[in-house]
Amino acid sequence: xxxxxxxxxxxxxxxxxxxxxxxxxxxxxxxxxxxxxxxxxxxxxxxxxxxxxxxxxxxxxxxxxxxxxxxxxxxxxxxxxxxxxxxxxxxxxxxxxxxxxxxxxxxxxxxxxxxxxxxxxxxxxxxxxxxxxxxxxxxxxxxxxxxxxxxxxxxxxxxxxxxxxxxxxxxxxxxxxxxxxxxxxxxxxxxxxxxxxxxxxxxxxxxxxxxxxxxxxxxxxxxxxxxxxxxxxxxxxxxxxxxxxxxxxxxxxxx
Amino acid sequence: xxxxxxxxxxxxxxxxxxxxxxxxxxxxxxxxxxxxxxxxxxxxxxxxxxxxxxxxxxxxxxxxxxxxxxxxxxxxxxxxxxxxxxxxxxxxxxxxxxxxxxxxxxxxxxxxxxxxxxxxxxxxxxxxxxxxxxxxxxxxxxxxxxxxxxxxxxxxxxxxxxxxxxxxxxxxxxxxxxxxxxxxxxxxxxxxxxxxxxxxxxxxxxxxxxxxxxxxxxxxxxxxxxxxxxxxxxxxxxxxxxxxxxxxxxxxxxxxxxxxxxxxxxxxxxxxxxxxxxxxxxxxxxxxxxxxxxxxxxxxxxxxxxxxxxxx
Ligand SMILES: Nc1ncnc2c1ncn2[C@@H]1O[C@H](COP(=O)(O)OP(=O)(O)OP(=O)(O)O)[C@@H](O)[C@H]1O
Ligand SMILES: [Mg+2]
Numbered sequence: 001x002x003x004x005x006x007x008x009x010x011x012x013x014x015x016x017x018x019x020x021x022x023x024x025x026x027x028x029x030x031x032x033x034x035x036x037x038x039x040x041x042x043x044x045x046x047x048x049x050x051x052x053x054x055x056x057x058x059x060x061x062x063x064x065x066x067x068x069x070x071x072x073x074x075x076x077x078x079x080x081x082x083x084x085x086x087x088x089x090x091x092x093x094x095x096x097x098x099x100x101x102x103x104x105x106x107x108x109x110x111x112x113x114x115x116x117x118x119x120x121x122x123x124x125x126x127x128x129x130x131x132x133x134x135x136x137x138x139x140x141x142x143x144x145x146x147x148x149x150x151x152x153x154x155x156x157x158x159x160x161x162x163x164x165x166x167x168x169x170x171x172x173x174x175x176x177x178x179x180x181x182x183x184x185x186x187x188x189x190x191x192x193x194x195x196x197x198x199x200x201x202x203x204x205x206x207x208x209x210x211x212x213x214x215x216x217x218x219x220x221x222x223x224x225x226x227x228x229x230x231x232x233x234x235x236x237x238x239x240x241x242x243x244x245x246x247x248x249x250x251x252x253x254x255x
Numbered sequence: 256x257x258x259x260x261x262x263x264x265x266x267x268x269x270x271x272x273x274x275x276x277x278x279x280x281x282x283x284x285x286x287x288x289x290x291x292x293x294x295x296x297x298x299x300x301x302x303x304x305x306x307x308x309x310x311x312x313x314x315x316x317x318x319x320x321x322x323x324x325x326x327x328x329x330x331x332x333x334x335x336x337x338x339x340x341x342x343x344x345x346x347x348x349x350x351x352x353x354x355x356x357x358x359x360x361x362x363x364x365x366x367x368x369x370x371x372x373x374x375x376x377x378x379x380x381x382x383x384x385x386x387x388x389x390x391x392x393x394x395x396x397x398x399x400x401x402x403x404x405x406x407x408x409x410x411x412x413x414x415x416x417x418x419x420x421x422x423x424x425x426x427x428x429x430x431x432x433x434x435x436x437x438x439x440x441x442x443x444x445x446x447x448x449x450x451x452x453x454x455x456x457x458x459x460x461x462x463x464x465x466x467x468x469x470x471x472x473x474x475x476x477x478x479x480x481x482x483x484x485x486x487x488x489x490x491x492x493x494x495x496x497x498x499x500x501x502x503x504x505x506x507x508x509x510x511x512x513x514x515x516x517x518x519x520x521x522x523x524x525x526x527x528x529x530x531x532x533x534x535x536x537x538x539x540x541x542x543x544x545x546x547x548x549x550x551x552x553x554x555x556x557x558x559x560x561x562x563x564x565x566x567x
């Protein structure tokens with residue numbers, strides 16, 4: 001395929017409105033293959049809404065209307081024939097973990113099973129690998145059959161990370177994944193992300209600007225539904241970014 | 256940012272203390288609530304006691320044999336020479352009609368509940384719910400009437416059975432009566448499952464049917480089980496409709512086209528003609544106790560099943 005050269009995701013003039021209120025005002029950017037792409041920005045700037053446009057989980061909001069195009073591997077996500085497969089290819093970790101009311105094992109095995117994987121051994125291996133990648137395996141390996149919702153907040157969040165990895169996505173979207181996770185574990189997961197980025201593309205929305213700095217090749221600064229600045233992370237975090245507001249935000253003197 | 260006082264001084268507001276009268280009022284309310292809670296236990300015990308008191312004397316007479324009562328199919332309460340009080344055929348009738356009703360009502364009822372909660376549009380949902388509530392409001396004697404006339408003719412023409420009032424007829428009528436309960440309680444149970452579960456499942460690439468099967472139904476299973484058991488309760492206890500629709504013949508049925516009689520219908524039909532205080536009268540009350548025990552056993556099983564599921 002021609003499109004498979006560089007760009008995994010190409011967003012062009014994307015607008016999103018909830019009923020009549022537009023919250024994303026025509027933004028365009030692209031994400032390269034196997035890059036870690038960070039999105040930073042203050043609250044309400046539309047970061048979560050943007051992610052939900054990528055894998056069409058925005059469909060769950062009945063009054064949301066989206067215009068413009070989002071291309072994933074050259075295919076318009078809104079024209080895709082199989083939205084379920086699309087969602088498996090673009091995995092999502094939500095900021096508030098929602099453990100499915102199933103056992104820990106079944107939580108992780110959920111997506112593979114939906115995709116038709118039923119071989120017990122294969123599933124066992126996959127579940128273990130995903131839980132290890134999410135830095136959760138050691139804590140839960142002895143109680144895989146207890147309820148996922150009975151884990152602590154941070155553990156549940158890591159469980160959702162394991163779950164998002166379980167369907168082996170091409171793109172992994174992480175929305176403030178570390179808000180309930182302690183710094184040490186966060187570092188472990190960040191290492192895993194770096195490792196993963198050799199094979200998959202990662203879109204990382206984060207409130208921890210330093211996390212973007214540590215991980216991302218490029219960083220996008222969003223504000224009020226628009227892109228203020230998009231560039232190489234070193235530049236965005238330097239003393240002379242292209243936009244003054246970027247400097248203020250990154251240095252915590254925004255407002 | 257101006258409202259924050261300089262460090263050191265702390266703003267303190269004194270909360271007014273609670274007045275004695277308020278405290279007394281709260282106590283009284285608490286006691287009242289506790290009483291209404293316990294009154295439920297009281298009423299159950301009282302009802303059981305009175306029914307049992309009417310029945311008890313016959314237990315100690317020579318013509319009564321507990322084994323015959325439970326396991327004999329001979330029900331001749333008014334025989335001159337040889338009175339026999341065997342309720343096995345009646346118990347069997349009750350169980351058979353209820354089981355048949357549930358075989359029909361559970362798939363339809365739960366299916367309808369899933370459709371209403373997950374697939375129907377807003378307007379359609381409103382309409383369906385209203386219609387189902389209407390169905391629940393039809394008096395049981397009207398159902399019996401339908402069984403006796405419409406359904407019975409239908410059964411005779413379709414199956415060629417000699418009589419149309421039989422096990423099948425009663426089962427269908429009871430199913431129709433239990434479905435509204437199963438649907439509305441089942442729908443409540445599904446509605447109680449948070450939307451975030453549905454979205455999380457679908458965000459993982461599950462189709463709607465996969466989401467329903469793997470997430471929704473397990474999450475709502477206690478409520479759905481309760482819905483089914485309320486349906487069972489309704490079917491076991493129903494009297495008028497089964498009296499009219501089942502044919503009222505005391506026998507163990509050999510197929511769905513045989514007539515049967517249920518415990519409830521038997522009591523309703525015979526209590527009026529049994530002289531108060533006679534053995535027949537007392538045995539009918541004992542039949543009531545038996546019915547009570549059956550429903551109690553159903554509820555207890557349900558309770559344990561739910562608890563077992565929860566532990567899993
Ligand atoms: N489901 C919804 N219905 C209506 N409006 C919404 C919905 N979700 C988000 N919004 C609105 O869209 C705007 C952008 O919200 P969004 O959650 O995308 O911001 P965000 O950048 O992720 O913020 P945060 O950093 O706080 O997570 C906000 O003004 C919000 O009120
Ligand atoms: Mg957000």
